[in-house]
Amino acid sequence: MKKPDLKKLKEVDFKKAAKDFVYGKPHGERRLGDLYIPKTGLYKHREWRGIKDTMYYFNNIWLYNYGMIVRDLMVYGGGPKGAIQFLKGTWRYRWMGQTYLTVMHWFDRNLEGMRGEALRGSAWHFRGITSACLLQITGWFNRDLNIGGDAALRAKTIGHDETLWGGIFYPYTDQGIENIPLQMIPYFVTCHCNNHTVLNYIDASQAYGLPGDPCPMCQAEAGIFIEDDVPDSYVALITTNEACDGSVGTSVIQDWMINKPLFAMPQPMQFDDDSVLENCAKEIEGAWRFTEEQLGVEFHWDELVKRLEQQNELQRFEWEKWDVAANTNNYPINGVAQALYRIFQSQYGDRPLWHDVDKRVKKIMDKCVEEKINTFPMTRHRVIAWSCAPLYYSAWCTWAYNCWGLNTIINMDSLMFDMEIRTDSYENCLLDMAKYHEWAPMRRMAVGGLQHIFELWENMEKFNCDMVMMYDQLQCKGMQGVVGLFEDEFRARNIHAIWMPHALPDKRTVPRSQIRQIINDYMFTVMGEEPLDPSLLDFDDIDSW
Amino acid sequence: MKRKAKKKRTVGRFIKKTLRLGVLAYAGLFCVFYYDLDGKLLYYVVEPFLKNHFDNMERRDPTTVPYEQIDSEYM
Numbered sequence: 001m002k003k004p005d006l007k008k009l010k011e012v013d014f015k016k017a018a019k020d021f022v023y024g025k026p027h028g029e030r031r032l033g034d035l036y037i038p039k040t041g042l043y044k045h046r047e048w049r050g051i052k053d054t055m056y057y058f059n060n061i062w063l064y065n066y067g068m069i070v071r072d073l074m075v076y077g078g079g080p081k082g083a084i085q086f087l088k089g090t091w092r093y094r095w096m097g098q099t100y101l102t103v104m105h106w107f108d109r110n111l112e113g114m115r116g117e118a119l120r121g122s123a124w125h126f127r128g129i130t131s132a133c134l135l136q137i138t139g140w141f142n143r144d145l146n147i148g149g150d151a152a153l154r155a156k157t158i159g160h161d162e163t164l165w166g167g168i169f170y171p172y173t174d175q176g177i178e179n180i181p182l183q184m185i186p187y188f189v190t191c192h193c194n195n196h197t198v199l200n201y202i203d204a205s206q207a208y209g210l211p212g213d214p215c216p217m218c219q220a221e222a223g224i225f226i227e228d229d230v231p232d233s234y235v236a237l238i239t240t241n242e243a244c245d246g247s248v249g250t251s252v253i254q255d256w257m258i259n260k261p262l263f264a265m266p267q268p269m270q271f272d273d274d275s276v277l278e279n280c281a282k283e284i285e286g287a288w289r290f291t292e293e294q295l296g297v298e299f300h301w302d303e304l305v306k307r308l309e310q311q312n313e314l315q316r317f318e319w320e321k322w323d324v325a326a327n328t329n330n331y332p333i334n335g336v337a338q339a340l341y342r343i344f345q346s347q348y349g350d351r352p353l354w355h356d357v358d359k360r361v362k363k364i365m366d367k368c369v370e371e372k373i374n375t376f377p378m379t380r381h382r383v384i385a386w387s388c389a390p391l392y393y394s395a396w397c398t399w400a401y402n403c404w405g406l407n408t409i410i411n412m413d414s415l416m417f418d419m420e421i422r423t424d425s426y427e428n429c430l431l432d433m434a435k436y437h438e439w440a441p442m443r444r445m446a447v448g449g450l451q452h453i454f455e456l457w458e459n460m461e462k463f464n465c466d467m468v469m470m471y472d473q474l475q476c477k478g479m480q481g482v483v484g485l486f487e488d489e490f491r492a493r494n495i496h497a498i499w500m501p502h503a504l505p506d507k508r509t510v511p512r513s514q515i516r517q518i519i520n521d522y523m524f525t526v527m528g529e530e531p532l533d534p535s536l537l538d539f540d541d542i543d544s545w
Numbered sequence: 546m547k548r549k550a551k552k553k554r555t556v557g558r559f560i561k562k563t564l565r566l567g568v569l570a571y572a573g574l575f576c577v578f579y580y581d582l583d584g585k586l587l588y589y590v591v592e593p594f595l596k597n598h599f600d601n602m603e604r605r606d607p608t609t610v611p612y613e614q615i616d617s618e619y620m
Binding site: 040042043044045046058062063091094097098101102104105108194196200208225226227228256257259545 | 574575578579580581583584585587588591592595596598599604605606607608610611612613
């Protein structure tokens with residue numbers, strides 16, 4: 001047996017080691033990068049955050065969420081039959097089987113280094129997203145004729161593009177109607193959770209002969225249909241041109257391969273024009289007539305008002321959150337949790353689970369404000385993230401805080417649906433719904449005209465940010481057109497901005513390590529700063545989820 | 546009296562056993578969590594297995610669906 005090295009043992013500061021064990025290492029000493037197994041992104045062991053936060057993570061995040069996933073499957077799936085449908089779906093669809101089983105690692109990546117109330121508040125957001133995903137997944141599989149689903153349920157279901165707001169279907173929800181976004185689960189969330197899957201769909205599109213230079217989001221969404229990986233869970237569908245003509249191309253593929261009644265509901269580009277708003281309102285009425293004819297339902301005004309009021313309640317809490325984020329250092333939600341929860345919630349529409357999560361987050365946030373808890377104490381710069389984010393590396397915000405103290409306070413997609421909807425009359429309600437529909441993701445700011453993409457300046461001031469993380473989606477022709485204009489403005493306004501190139505879902509174009517390198521270079525050379533955690537500067541996670 | 550005491554002892558033993566099993570299960574789960582064993586199982590075993598399954602799955606060719614346009618008026 002090897003003798004213990006007494007010299008080394010003597011050098012150990014036991015008092016410090018005991019303190020680190022109880023409270024966790026302070027930020028500058030954590031060396032989180034040493035925890036990774038090269039290439040995989042797996043951990044040699046998960047982070048020790050001190051007794052209290054490690055046990056919170058183990059009990060209230062890891063165990064709790066595994067348990068709640070089973071609970072959601074049983075409740076949303078309608079008992080054991082739903083669980084069986086879930087297993088069948090997992091075996092049938094790549095986007096399910098290869099992606100979502102890894103969900104707890106998604107939590108890990110995004111919550112690395114978080115402590116105290118920031119850990120708790122952010123984790124609840126991921127719980128909300130996971131639950132909403134399971135609601136959709138069980139919704140797909142229970143109705144899916146490809147795996148022996150319920151035809152009667154399918155007859156009451158309408159599919160729609162993920163960028164079409166779920167609120168369009170509020171007037172019918174009391175009649176057992178379900179609306180399922182076609183790409184939110186098979187495409188959008190997969191890229192965040194496990195970005196291996198989406199590459200199959202991008203490749204399928206290109207192998208079929210479609211060009212490789214349009215937006216890879218549109219390629220991936222078309223690829224899901226080319227690969228025949230779409231459940232047969234709905235009787236009709238509504239598509240949009242959102243966000244660009246690449247998306248229209250996807251709709252053509254969908255229309256062909258789904259071969260079901262389809263209503264196209266465009267979202268106007270120049271939406272500031274009032275006559276465009278009226279036309280958009282007429283299109284919503286057209287979508288209602290289509291839904292009523294296809295699903296045999298009636299328009300229920302009271303149900304629409306009830307659901308919109310509930311949605312307005314969610315919006316009011318979001319404003320409360322923005323207020324705390326903008327004016328204090330007590331905001332207990334990290335950049336990625338803020339971005340993903342908000343885009344999912346505002347796009348999918350009102351559901352009871354959002355209210356449940358918001359109540360819990362409010363409790364945590366109120367505590368932080370009352371006790372003046374500095375939730376991100378190592379913040380060096382308050383960052384606003386602008387334009388469309390890399391879906392395969394949404395966790396960059398967590399990395400940037402741990403490595404450099406860059407705290408992402410708010411992002412563009414959180415701010416797009418910045419409105420309540422009036423319910424005092426049919427006319428006002430319809431016009432507001434049209435406006436909400438027009439302010440969709442990637443439309444209001446990204447391709448909504450110069451004055452809207454330049455809303456950056458006012459939001460930077462409003463949220464007290466001193467730095468911009470400027471996303472540069474290399475295959476977005478719309479955003480490529482304004483790069484020079486932004487460069488000029490950044491210079492004229494003397495703003496520190498880091499351009500982050502990416503290809504939305506496709507990590508092969510700009511790998512995550514390259515994104516980190518760009519930020520590192522800027523922080524070293526332009527800002528002249530040193531990293532908080534040097535172990536995070538350079539590590540290989542090329543094959544990670 | 547003897548029967549009651551025996552019953553008490555059996556119940557006590559059962560509770561002790563259950564508690565011991567519970568503690569063991571909890572400790573085991575903590576090891577799975579701390580050493581990221583769930584991640585390793587999914588990464589090295591489950592995902593490659595499912596990937597292989599999906600790569601070799603027989604699929605319908607959706608390009609054989611005839612392209613038809615049904616005109617309807619909703620506006």
